[in-house]
Each structure stands twice: as structure tokens, then as C-alpha cells.
Amino acid sequence: MSEPSAGDPGALAARLAALPDEQLLAVLVVAAAGRDKLTPLYEAATRLLSETGQSGSEPGVIPGTPDAAGYGSSPDLISSSQVGGGVGTVTGQGAGAAGPAGGYTRSGVPTFGSVRDKVERRIGTAFGARALDRQSPAGRGTDEQWEAREQAARERLAQIRTSLHEGEEA
Incomplete structure (x- = not known):
């Protein structure tokens, strides 16, 4: 079986x-x-x-898995909820709460969810910036230049094809 x-x-x-x-x-x-x-x-x-x-x-x-000596942080330290905010001392009830705090584990390692969200935010920002660039006068000018070059290339290609076909008819 x-x-x-x-x-x-x-x-x-x-x-x-x-x-x-x-x-x-x-x-x-x-x-x-x-x-x-x-x-x-x-x-x-x-x-x-x-x-x-x-x-x-x-x-x-x-x-x-055994803990490495001296690795990580003490249990009363958790990371800040701000990216790059560093680690701050937290005492009291909240210090022992389970789970990631602000997208980071207690030892300061980012969670997969926080990394995914950061990547999605950056992609959204990039697409938004691209859309805004195309709506600006400079962006429209660049698009118009691109279209003009494409049209010129198509016209030149048509001329070359015409000249090649003229030789065949003779």
C-alpha cells in the first residue's frame, strides 16, 4: 500500500x-x-x-530548540509599535502578553505579516507615484514624446518596407 x-x-x-x-x-x-x-x-x-x-x-x-546564551532580549523588553522606534522597557501586565507587538516579536524580529504589509505599502506607493507622474505636465510630455517616437518609428518602418517591395516589382 x-x-x-x-x-x-x-x-x-x-x-x-x-x-x-x-x-x-x-x-x-x-x-x-x-x-x-x-x-x-x-x-x-x-x-x-x-x-x-x-x-x-x-x-x-x-x-x-535550546535558547542561545545571551541571545534575544529580556522578557520585560518588547519592541516599539513604530518602525525603527527601537526597544523600550515595559513593566507591568502588558510585558508578559503573548504574541507580536507592533509587527515585531519580543526579540525584535519582524513578523511575516508586518513584512508583507510593508512590501504591499511600498508597491502601492510606487504604483501611485507612477500614476501621478503620468498625470503631471512633465509626465504627459514624456508620454507624448514616447508616442511621437513610436509613430516616427512606425512611419520609418513603413518606408523601409515600401522601398523593399519596390525592388521586387521591377
């Missing part, structure tokens, strides 16, 4: 069902991180994972 393909949802469900609870929660945390519609699932899985003594606050880290 052949093994089910990796894209088979039934096979994936069976493999997930075979995992111990802690590992399944860790997989859910990693899979739901940065997905807006799955935020409640991410928060619930992170909370349950922390109750079992595991750390689920670092999406993308394989469960059981």
Missing part, C-alpha cells in the same frame, strides 16, 4: 493527531502567527502552551 501524499489533508490531519499536545500547540502557534483571521487561535494556543511550561511566544522556533 502506498504512503499518502504530503498534500493529502487526511494524511496531514492524521500526523497532527498523532502529536503530543505540547507539540501540536507549538505547531498551531507557528502556523497561526501573523495571520489576522487566526489571531484568536494563535492567542489561545500560545496561552495553553505557556500553561504547559513551553514557550510559544517566538513563532517560527522549532519546539525543543
